[in-house]
Amino acid sequence: MAAVIPHALAVVLVLVAVLLAVLMSLNREVRVPAGGHLPVLRATTGRRLWSRLAGLVVGIAASWLALTWDGLGRGAMLAAPVLGIGLLMGTLAGELAVPRPHGPIRGASLEIRRARDYLPRFSAPLAAALSLVAVVLLSVTSATASADDLGRSGRVLAMSSPDGAVRSATGPWPGWFYAWPMLAVLAVAFLLSALVTHRVVQRGRPGLDPAARAVDDAQRAHSARVVTAAYGLCVALPLTGVAVVAAGALFRQSDLAGWAAPGAFALLGVALLAAGSAVWYLAELLSRPRIRAS
Known part of the structure; x- marks a missing residue:
């Protein structure tokens, strides 16, 4: 029965993320100027989608290999980040597949594009905060860890009574x-996310008419949202597991230290925040903007 609870909880979280993605897609509508022939933009949209799906397939295969790599929990911890890296690689491939402007007459826009113009205002700072929490938490747990009975350093929490x-x-x-x-x-x-974001911002525009520019900006913003969500999942899911495991160990040691139980409850709060963030990022990945002519 205990083994069924985590799977049931995971299914509930995924269903919540799907529902949230549907609601976000209904409310995320991008208006672009009417007119303009956009065959290149339609073609590049398909290339990006197929590249992301290919990256997702590669990520799923790699995460399965990660699960079988280590039987002590490290494989399960790395499965989600490996899956996210596969999706990031697919996103990068899709951005690299965007063709350069071509034809007898070509133009260039004089504009300065920055990453903050396209990165989501909520999801990107949240990913940065989760990354900081993960680094700090792993630093503290590493500093307080001890070797297990087989001499493997950093696997157990050893405590003594006063x-x-x-x-x-x-x-x-x-x-x-x-x-x-x-x-x-x-x-x-993180490095791969930065590389993909740089490519999203700096690649050339496939068209310079107002409709093409508006659709291109919407596509860049969506790609930046995918990158942020993929990286956010890389951090949020393993952080959830790390916080829950650490909290369980502290609860088991609460008889030896009065601060162990409050620390465990604090870690459960971190786990709750990370799990909620993972649901949000999954919904971001599943949602798509609707582009309509004004």
């Missing part, structure tokens, strides 16, 4: 044994 008469070690504890692979994968995801 008088030193009782000593107990419990695990798993997200120490350096778990922290270094997670931090390494998150660093790769």
Whole structure:
């Protein structure tokens, strides 16, 4: 019964994310000027979509390999970030597939485009905050971790009673044994996200008429939202697991330290925030803007 609860909770969270994505899609409408022939924009939209789906398939395969890589929990921790990296790679491939302006007469727009013009105002700062929380939490758990009975450093939390008469070690504890692979994968995801965002901002426009420019801006904003959501999932999902595991270890050690139980409840709050963020980012990935001529 206990093994069924996490799966049922995951299904509920996914259903909530799908419902939220539907509501977001209904309210996310982009108005563009009427007129203008946009065949290039329609073609590039299809290329981006297929590239993202290909990246998602690669990410799913890689996450399955990650799950089978380690039986001590590291594989499960890395499955979501690996999946997000696959989606980011697909997004980058889609942006690189956007053709350069061509034809006998070509033009260039004199404008300065910045990443903050396209990154979502809520999701991007939230991803930055979650990244900071993850780094701080893993640093603290690594500093307080001990080796397990087989000598693997950073796997358990060892504590002693105030008088030193009782000593107990419990695990798993997200120490350096778990922290270094997670931090390494998150660093790769962050660098890849920055690269994709740079490409989204700096690539040339496929058309310069008002309708083409408006649709192109909407596509750039959607790509930036996909990048932010993919990176946000890379951070939020493993952070949820790390916080829950650490809270469980602190609860088991609460008899030896008075601060353990309050610390565990604080970690459960972090887990709740990270899980809610994961639902939001999944909804961001599933939602799409509707482009209509004004």
